Amino acid sequence: TKVLLTGGSGFIAAHILEQLLSKGHSVVTTVRSEEKATKIREAYPDKSADDLNVVIVPDIAKPDAFDEVAKIPGIEVVLHTASPFHFHFKDPKTELIDPAVIGTTGILKAIARSASSVKRVVVTSSFAAIVDEATISNPATVFSEASWNPVTLADIHNSPATAYRASKTLAERAAWDFVANAATTGAKFDLATVNPPMVFGPVVHYLASLESINTSNARLVDLVQGKWKDAIPPTGQALIWVDVRDVAAAHIKAGLEIPEAGGQRFFTTAGTFSNAELAGIVRRNFPELADKLPGPEVKGGELPEERFQFDNKKTTEVLGINWIPFEKSVVDTVKSLQAHGA
Numbered sequence: 001t002k003v004l005l006t007g008g009s010g011f012i013a014a015h016i017l018e019q020l021l022s023k024g025h026s027v028v029t030t031v032r033s034e035e036k037a038t039k040i041r042e043a044y045p046d047k048s049a050d051d052l053n054v055v056i057v058p059d060i061a062k063p064d065a066f067d068e069v070a071k072i073p074g075i076e077v078v079l080h081t082a083s084p085f086h087f088h089f090k091d092p093k094t095e096l097i098d099p100a101v102i103g104t105t106g107i108l109k110a111i112a113r114s115a116s117s118v119k120r121v122v123v124t125s126s127f128a129a130i131v132d133e134a135t136i137s138n139p140a141t142v143f144s145e146a147s148w149n150p151v152t153l154a155d156i157h158n159s160p161a162t163a164y165r166a167s168k169t170l171a172e173r174a175a176w177d178f179v180a181n182a183a184t185t186g187a188k189f190d191l192a193t194v195n196p197p198m199v200f201g202p203v204v205h206y207l208a209s210l211e212s213i214n215t216s217n218a219r220l221v222d223l224v225q226g227k228w229k230d231a232i233p234p235t236g237q238a239l240i241w242v243d244v245r246d247v248a249a250a251h252i253k254a255g256l257e258i259p260e261a262g263g264q265r266f267f268t269t270a271g272t273f274s275n276a277e278l279a280g281i282v283r284r285n286f287p288e289l290a291d292k293l294p295g296p297e298v299k300g301g302e303l304p305e306e307r308f309q310f311d312n313k314k315t316t317e318v319l320g321i322n323w324i325p326f327e328k329s330v331v332d333t334v335k336s337l338q339a340h341g342a
């Protein structure tokens with residue numbers, strides 16, 4: 001199958017790319033710079049330009065960004081992962097919302113216009129589009145595939161986290177609206193979304209550096225670099241997680257392998273985690289890091305009592321994923337960080 005994967009240089013996308021290529025699919029992937037394109041090509045020296053075509057799309061916030069890529073013949077599945085995930089922006093509208101929303105509508109419009117072979121699009125959404133900040137700490141709350149974040153554009157200056165959540169929510173809504181209005185938009189494909197919470201897991205060697213580590217793995221870098229030695233920081237409110245390899249597999253299953261995935265949201269999570277648990281796992285498995293790590297007497301980071309519940313049975317059933325356990329994910333992540341000099 002020929003797949004278009006946007007944002008191929010990303011933490012999650014690098015795993016999707018690896019799994020697609022190892023399953024024998026041919027991939028067109030987009031990145032922002034020639035430097036990243038070269039790194040990806042060099043990581044797969046055995047792949048021909050037909051099997052792996054790396055294309056530069058410099059700015060996904062431009063409405064016509066994907067017009068040329070969509071003209072590449074034979075694409076059957078689109079996996080749209082590119083979207084900003086960081087909190088170092090000045091203007092949330094132009095730096096987060098626009099690339100997220102225009103990036104999503106831009107690719108959908110481009111394929112509706114020029115890529116009639118596309119049967120399915122999978123958009124990487126997020127738990128951010130499921131959660132409701134007003135009820136996140138209420139134990140009566142049960143978030144599921146049916147839950148929607150009520151956030152609006154009016155809320156984006158509340159906090160950086162709210163702005164990010166809005167970018168994911170508005171982008172996902174725009175995608176569902178696009179396929180719901182096929183009569184006017186011309187969509188001849190169906191849609192599925194993958195909605196992961198905090199994603200941990202090994203970083204792909206040829207892309208990452210410790211300084212520019214992806215946002216969700218940053219807490220593991222802080223931990224192994226000694227920043228939690230005296231106090232373990234609070235886990236935060238979004239205390240569910242999933243391994244990046246499961247997220248990548250979910251995209252491939254939803255996009256290529258499970259016909260009935262069309263029209264569905266997939267809430268990919270393995271369950272709750274806490275920073276206290278994370279510190280304990282690293283302490284047990286990496287004795288050589290002991291002088292950087294908080295000792296067993298150091299407090300903090302426990303799972304808060306006041307927290308939401310979740311139900312993702314539908315996702316687990318339809319995708320048939322046996323979620324990677326937390327300890328394995330953390331151990332594999334730390335090993336990959338050590339390979340980068342941590």
Ligand code: NDP
Pocket residue numbers: 006007008009010011012013031032033036057058059060061081082083084085099124125126127128168195196197198199200214215216
């Ligand atoms: P990364 O930051 O590693 O990946 C983000 C990708 O989007 C990169 O390829 C990046 O390109 C690209 N990108 C970001 N902004 C732009 C822009 N303005 N123009 C063009 N490309 C852009 O993070 P992840 O892999 O974690 O994120 C991938 C997707 O998964 C995102 O949609 C994110 O919202 C979603 N997600 C991630 C979660 C997590 O915990 N990691 C949880 C839930 C959802 P470049 O490499 O050049 O920066």
